[in-house]
Amino acid sequence: MRTWRGVINEFADRLPVTDTTPVVTLYEGGTPLVPAEQLSTRTGCTVYLKVEGMNPTGSFKDRGMTVAISKAIEDGAKAVICASTGNTSASAAAYAARAGVLCAVLIPQGKVALGKLAQGLVHGAKLLQVDGNFDDCLALASKLSIDYPVALMNSVNPYRIEGQKTAAFEIVGALGDAPDIHCLPVGNAGNITAYWKGYVEDERAGNATHTPRMFGFQASESAPIVRGEVVRQPQTIATAIRIGNPASWTKAVDARDASNGRIDAVTDREILAAYKLLARTEGVFVELASAASVAGLLRSVDAGLIERGQTVVCTVTGHGLKDPDWAVSTAPAPTTIPVDAHAAAASLGLT
Numbered sequence: 001m002r003t004w005r006g007v008i009n010e011f012a013d014r015l016p017v018t019d020t021t022p023v024v025t026l027y028e029g030g031t032p033l034v035p036a037e038q039l040s041t042r043t044g045c046t047v048y049l050k051v052e053g054m055n056p057t058g059s060f061k062d063r064g065m066t067v068a069i070s071k072a073i074e075d076g077a078k079a080v081i082c083a084s085t086g087n088t089s090a091s092a093a094a095y096a097a098r099a100g101v102l103c104a105v106l107i108p109q110g111k112v113a114l115g116k117l118a119q120g121l122v123h124g125a126k127l128l129q130v131d132g133n134f135d136d137c138l139a140l141a142s143k144l145s146i147d148y149p150v151a152l153m154n155s156v157n158p159y160r161i162e163g164q165k166t167a168a169f170e171i172v173g174a175l176g177d178a179p180d181i182h183c184l185p186v187g188n189a190g191n192i193t194a195y196w197k198g199y200v201e202d203e204r205a206g207n208a209t210h211t212p213r214m215f216g217f218q219a220s221e222s223a224p225i226v227r228g229e230v231v232r233q234p235q236t237i238a239t240a241i242r243i244g245n246p247a248s249w250t251k252a253v254d255a256r257d258a259s260n261g262r263i264d265a266v267t268d269r270e271i272l273a274a275y276k277l278l279a280r281t282e283g284v285f286v287e288l289a290s291a292a293s294v295a296g297l298l299r300s301v302d303a304g305l306i307e308r309g310q311t312v313v314c315t316v317t318g319h320g321l322k323d324p325d326w327a328v329s330t331a332p333a334p335t336t337i338p339v340d341a342h343a344a345a346a347s348l349g350l351t
């Protein structure tokens with residue numbers, strides 16, 4: 001049996017690495033492309049979920065982090081820094097721990113899901129809560145990386161994009177061609193940039209006959225690209241994409257336009273509905289931000305923007321266990337019963 005070797009070793013010839021690059025890996029990538037039967041029935045399309053929550057730290061960030069950290073180590077870095085809504089910091093903390101370098105993290109105060117905070121802490125990162133939002137944290141992290149000896153691990157680092165493009169390679173490999181439509185959440189807009197780069201490279205390499213239309217989705221109160229202006233006070237329950245001034249804004253617009261795609265907004269209510277639908281009908285537990293891709297698919301189908309019969313891939317970007325508070329607070333509490341079979345059966349409606 002051949003075992004998966006991680007993003008760098010699997011795709012070395014398509015990444016900016018050499019034989020002497022020290023590979024820092026947790027064997028990320030190789031995530032499942034799960035057929036979504038209920039969503040396919042509902043939309044009349046053939047829908048797949050690229051389940052990125054199956055990465056080692058539970059999000060797609062690991063694909064980019066293995067390349068960014070490996071290159072930083074190759075360049076002699078002793079410390080790395082990132083701003084984060086939680087997933088980037090969880091990933092940076094884990095890979096920095098593996099590489100034996102210091103990891104500094106700037107997070108918006110009170111707006112990071114508990115699981116992600118726990119990951120940063122357990123991997124020994126130095127966490128600073130900033131009295132500001134993600135955009136403030138990113139500006140601060142960028143400045144520190146210019147003025148001090150610390151390497152920036154956000155997706156403005158091109159190595160992050162390089163690593164993350166491998167998800168597109170995996171999809172093309174699994175389907176034998178590119179899908180017609182690719183749906184994903186948009187926050188800082190690194191991932192839509194990365195997927196588009198991957199699909200374009202795959203078409204050029206002759207691995208795919210075409211590129212997909214890229215459909216990106218922002219939360220409606222955090223939708224600067226949709227509105228065409230910076231959102232100073234972004235709001236959404238999907239804290240991972242609570243971003244008002246995306247660093248890769250222009251590249252996301254380029255991907256949208258070059259692919260004849262769309263960047264649209266979905267409401268928190270639509271995100272929550274898609275989150276529940278994924279968990280209850282597909283058996284896939286994602287975090288709220290990840291459900292924006294599926295919320296966007298449903299909205300686009302209902303609006304007649306996606307025709308029946310299309311092959312659609314939705315990236316679900318992070319694992320639901322990162323933010324269990326939402327699962328617990330939106331479902332009924334478990335019933336307490338005595339140690340009694342009849343009482344159990346009655347509670348289950350079996351009697």
Ligand code: F0G
Nearest residue numbers: 084085087088187188189190191317318
């Ligand atoms: N989904 C999840 C779960 C995320 O954590 C993020 C971004 C996105 C989608 C959006 O991806 O920024 O490339 O457009 N999280 C970053 C972080 C901002 O700090 O973890 P993007």
